[in-house]
Structure formats: structure tokens, C-alpha cells
Amino acid sequence: DIVMTQSPDSLAVSLGERATINCKSSQSVFSTSNNKNFLAWYQQKPGQPPKLLFYGASTRESGVPDRFSGSESGTDFTLTISSLQAEDVAVYYCHQYSTLPHTFGQGTKLEIK
Amino acid sequence: QVQLVQSGAEVKKPGASVRVSCKASGHTFTSYYIHWVRQAPGEGLEWMAIINPTGGSTTYAQKFRDRVILTRDTSTSTVYLELSSLRSEDTAVYYCAAYSSRWYPWGQGTLVTVSS
Numbered sequence: 001d002i003v004m005t006q007s008p009d010s011l012a013v014s015l016g017e018r019a020t021i022n023c024k025s026s027q028s029v030f031s032t033s034n035n036k037n038f039l040a041w042y043q044q045k046p047g048q049p050p051k052l053l054f055y056g057a058s059t060r061e062s063g064v065p066d067r068f069s070g071s072e073s074g075t076d077f078t079l080t081i082s083s084l085q086a087e088d089v090a091v092y093y094c095h096q097y098s099t100l101p102h103t104f105g106q107g108t109k110l111e112i113k
Numbered sequence: 114q115v116q117l118v119q120s121g122a123e124v125k126k127p128g129a130s131v132r133v134s135c136k137a138s139g140h141t142f143t144s145y146y147i148h149w150v151r152q153a154p155g156e157g158l159e160w161m162a163i164i165n166p167t168g169g170s171t172t173y174a175q176k177f178r179d180r181v182i183l184t185r186d187t188s189t190s191t192v193y194l195e196l197s198s199l200r201s202e203d204t205a206v207y208y209c210a211a212y213s214s215r216w217y218p219w220g221q222g223t224l225v226t227v228s229s
Contacts, residue, residue: 040216049208049219049220049221050208052219055216087174093158097212104150104158104160107157107158
């Protein structure tokens, strides 16, 4: 199985500051047929299902604010929030859907400092 | 785009089985692969299984292979997850999610509580 490792496990950032969450896959999640990494990012708030932020590592889901960005370099993936807002407090997960079984990172809890 | 609506919460005793439904609307049912993911209280996300609604083929995570069955009813655009031999560790929220070249919003989740 592909292991997805997120860092850090938790993060406290001041309002208006940048937040960066990393995710590393134990092997490639790149699809040669689609020429994309099969990597998604989700935001989850208490009592809610995960909300899709990005798929294909960097394709922003409709309605997601542009302060959120996704980037990729080999097997390293990054979710960046350029200017943290109060409503961004949540747990964030990366998800590889290149190979079955799909696997998720352990989650990163983002809080306000 | 597809919308997924799941059945309501369940309380089961250890050793029992549970069936959770996931009804799709808004697009052609057979266009999407349906995945199931669960989340135990306070824990992360765990992928369980996938079904291709077109032919009904399934793939299960090794951990659940002997206890889970996915079926679908194309006439009602519904996918069912059945989990047997329930134990307390199966207490979790179970989500369905649809994929067709991209991910779509997940179902709202179904809480399954296993308690004697």
C-alpha cells in the first residue's frame, strides 16, 4: 500500500499569515494516462464530511478561495493557505487515488495562534 | 453533478450486520465509481471499498475483505455497503464518495455505533 505522510500533525498560525501543510507519498502517484498526480486535498470541519479542495494535486475545486493553493514536486505535495482566515480552522487530509487501496495522510490540525 | 445521500444512523450489537445505503442523484448513476471511506471517532480517514455501478465489479481493502459486501441497484441509483460480524472497533462514520475523472462531494455520512 502507498503510505501518505503528512507534516506537521498540527499547526497554529496567526490570522493573515501563511499556513503550509506537506504530504509525502511512499511511491509515485503519477498517472501517465492523465499526466497528473492522483492526489487530492480535503478540509474537514467537526461534524462534517471532508470537503474537496484540490484534485490532480493542483486543480482547485470550484468555490474554493484562491488563498488556497496546491503544489507538487515528485512525491512531495504541499497545500498552502496564503492568508489564514478564521474559517480555515479544520483538519486537512491528503489522499492518493492512484492505486488501490486508496490511502490518506493522517491529517493535519490547523488552528489559530 | 452527482449528489449522494446516505441512510440514517444505526446502532448494532456486536456480531450483527449493518447495511448502509448511498443514493445518487443529479447525473447518470453508471457514470461514477462509488467508494466507501470510514472514520472512527477522533480518527482519520480509512478507505474500504469501491464498486463500478456499470457492471457491479468490486474491490475491497484487505482488512475488510471477509466482512464487507458492496452491491448496487441501478433502478434506484443506490449503492449498499454491508458490513458483517460487527465489533466495537467498527463504530465509525461511513461515507460514500463518487469519482469520475475527478471527485465529487461526499455523502453526509452515516454513523454506525456498535455497542452491547
